[in-house]
Amino acid sequence: MKRILWTISSTMAALGLGAAALVALNLRGEEPLTTNETVQSTPELVKRGAYLARAGNCMACHTVQGGAPYAGGRGIDTPFGVIHTSNLTPDKATGIGNWSAAEFWRALHNGRSRDGRLLYPAFPYTSYTQVTREDSDAIYAYLQSLPAVAQANRPHALRFPYNTQAALGVWRALFFVPGAPPAESTQTAEYNRGAYLVNGLGHCAACHTPRNALGASSQAQAFSGGLIPVQNWYAPALNAAAEAGVAQWPVADVVALLKTGVAPQGSVTGPMAEVVFRSTQYLSDADAQAIAVYLRALPQQAPAAPAVVKPSAATLARGGKVYEQHCAQCHGDSGEGQPGAFPALAGNRAVVLQDPTNLVRVVLQGGYLPATAGNPRPHGMPPFMQVLGDEDVAAVSTFVRNAWGNQAGAVGTIGVYRARERRGS
Incomplete structure (x- = not known):
């Protein structure tokens, strides 16, 4: 009997320690929300926020075809079910009209909603965690300036256990660390700006990096190409000349591809055509060039040439x-x-x-x-x-x-x- 009680108590203690560790891992990097925090909205801040929201291609996911901009409702297919995007207009009942700037920042930086729920990484907070507080406040000011649209958020349609907060907490504990890496002191300000845009708002790794069976991408394999889940398009490697690497391209040609979709060496199609149409064509020349500088500097990989079977x-x-x-x-x-x-x-x-x-x-x-x-x-x-x-x-x-x-x-x-x-x- 003593051995049984000892086993039970040990198991309960281990489960308690595991739960505590899980909670701690999901709270890392979070700071207490400040109360009564306001952002002084100005026309300049709203304009900057509109530019940043476009750089992040936010409207593409948060707008259904023919629907009100940023009112949400679009279904995002994933291997685990369907995620429906949320209403980002300032409607107080169904949108983010009651959100504070700090709560909006926490969603981007920590992947946590206003009510404390953990957010699904179909919302790419694994990349947006690198966005600065200043840029977050600008985007928040822009979204708050939009017309309020009363459109209730649709519930997700995920399979068990992926529809549980517990499973999401385990995923985050394994694969998500909030915060941005420091700027590389040995690189130019232009390179670091490009790195910030590519890895943060641009969330390029979300498509151009392979994912494991649980939908997580690996920093060690960043930009090495991957099949976009469910959409069944291949996002080619950005660090390989044989795929989509641009290390040997002139900077002007990379800028042309980002802003027009066409360059002497190639053109965009599929999901990347939508990214150019909705987002990168509106980048400033300076930001497009910064991205080009960063992409050209990516360490290049030379994948082994596969054996080619001659067709009949x-x-x-x-x-x-x-x-x-x-x-x-x-x-x-x-x-x-x-x-x-x-x-x-x-x-x-x-x-x-x-x-x-x-x-x-x-x-x-x-x-x-x-x-x-x-x-x-x-x-x-x-x-x-x-x-x-x-x-x-x-x-x-x-x-x-x-x-x-x-x-x-x-x-x-x-x-x-x-x-x-x-x-x-």
Whole structure:
């Protein structure tokens, strides 16, 4: 009996210590909220906040198609269920009209809501924790200046146990540490500004870094590329010349890509086209250049070249016929493209990525550049989802990956089927 009681008491003590440690880990970096704190809103502060909110692309998630800006309600698909974004307008009943600047800062910096609930990291506070208090106050002032919209927040639709605060607390204890790294003293102010924008408001690592089975990204693998969960687009590595690295690009070309979606070396499509359309085209020239300086300085990786299985002659012949019928008119008989209109496919690193997902998605759904001030009437590629079957899509994708000096693995019909069924949002 004594042994049983000792075992029970030991177990209870261990559970108590574990719970205390979990609570402590979820409170690290938090400071007591100040009472009666106000932010003196001025037109200049609101204007700055509007710019920062755009740099963070906040409206993209917090606005449903055709809905009021920042009124929330958009469903974000995750591997664990659907997260519905919240109302950020100053409505006192359903929005953040009763929030203080300190409570808003805590949400960004610590991932905790006004009522103390832990927030889900679909709201990228793992990146926003690097945003300064001054910038947080500016964004808060901007949001408070918006028209109030009475729109109740929709409940999330997450599977058990991911819908519990306990599970979220464990996740945060394992994967979230609030706070920003210090500026690198050996680097220029421009580099550090770029690092702040990329790693904080820009939350670029949210897409361009692989995630583990629990949806957490690793700092050790930052910017090394990853499949965007559920959307089924591959965000290429920003630290590899063979993918989306820009270390060898002139700064002006990186700036052009960010602000217009087009550069001499390539163009954006898929989710990145939306980022340029909604966010980066509005960056100041100085901030766009700072980002370019930082991205060019990322330590480069040289991933091992995968073994390429030569496609069959029959597949290449079939793909060549599909290309001649549907693609050559724009992209050229030799994949040379048309400068300023249609991208070259010969030597195009986006075409020969080890993961062919993006190429297949573009063939199926079409490719659309963002309309920007610097490129207001971009050309686009029509979708072939209703025109080509899976075998033809696989064949033409394989063909362009292995023609005109390109060399990459064949695309299988199963990959096309998966891309067709998972169309993103």
